Amino acid sequence: MAGHLYHVLDTRGFDRPLLDELCELTTRLRGIAKSPEGARELQNLLPQARAMLYFPQPSTRTFLSFNNACHVLGIRTSEIRDPATSSEVKGESFDDSIRTFSSYVDVIVMRTPEAGFAARAAALMDRIARPVPIINAGSGKDQHPTQALLDIYTLARSFALRGGIDGKVIGMMGDLKRGRTVRSLCGLIKNYRDVELVFIAPKQFAMEGDIKLQLDAQGIRYRETSRLADALPGLDALYVTRMQTEWDTAGESRAMDYGQFSLNSATMKRLKPDAIVMHPLPRGPEIDTAVDEDPRAMYWRQERNGMWMRAAILLKIFRLEDRIFSLAAEGLPEGPDPP
Ligand code: NCD
DSSP, rough: OOOOOOOOSSSTTTTHHHHHHHHHHHHHHHHHTTSHHHHHHHSHHHHHHHEEEEEEEEOOOHHHHHHHHHTTTTTTEEEEEOGGGGGGGOOOHHHHHHHHHHHHHHEEEESSTTTHHHHHHHHTTSSSSSOOOEEEETTTTTHHHHHHHHHHHHHEEEEEGGGGGTOOOOEEEEEEEEOHHHHHHTGGGGSSSTTTTEEEGGGGOOHHHHHHHOOOOOTTEEEEEEEEHGGGGGGGGGEEEEOOOGGSSSSGGOOTTTTTTTBBBHHTSSTTTTEEEEESSSOOBOOGGGGGTTBBBOOHHHHHHHHHHHHHHHHHHHHHHHHHHHHHTTOOOOOOOOO
């Protein structure tokens, strides 16, 4: 068994055995859930557990996938999505709010517009009598570790018959400066051998220096370009991101030239026949909907992977991974392996 998980705040601390185990758990879980007997077994795993989904920052996929991942495992959920409905409007501090949630639940999943708030909540937990694990579901422009984990699962599965993620060339395109998904994904690349990253963005939205320094320190090769057409033929995967317009202070996003930084049926012709296209979603004009029909478009599958990876993360936090491996070993019908 790989190491334990408690707080999930950023991508530090995820080593290869842990990533491999989470990916394996994810696949087993979704297989078991396919049969009614299996789904019932999963529902009985954590009937005593309660989760708080605290999402004052907008979310569709991450919220729904965590909510449903909890339900798959029998965990009951409470939620606050609009801070106007919580005592924050009466002036209750962030720390007191988090401490209050922890009085009622066994895990807190949170997304905030501020960077560092999940870490702050975790530090608070580490000081109180009844701490609960904190899962960062997106913190400002900085981190989105569970997205990076489901991205790794999607990459590993897509390349399962081609030696896995090792040795692949992964492009990241779009608003790399303000996109927390690509920042978090970069943090996991050190766990794979000989991966090369290609950052494709206009200068104004280039990857931030802190991530580049981190990659340098880890000996990971990366290059930067503003020419998508030139980069496309060399890629095994292209991770596309949208403009993070919510961070604009003076309409900066208008500087994005989608003529140069977007995918459509014509640009897809330059991508290798076995390459994959990913996107954390929601999408803007950077991927034409016509690309959805292309078998290399992996983003809807990536989205589906999210719920199962988040269920695997919860299982690992509650230390029930062995139950899944033994359930699978007992020969519960696992159902067909999904694509
Ligand atoms: C991402 C996010 O919230 O950072 N969405 C998601 O969780 N799938 C990406 C984005 O909003 O661009």
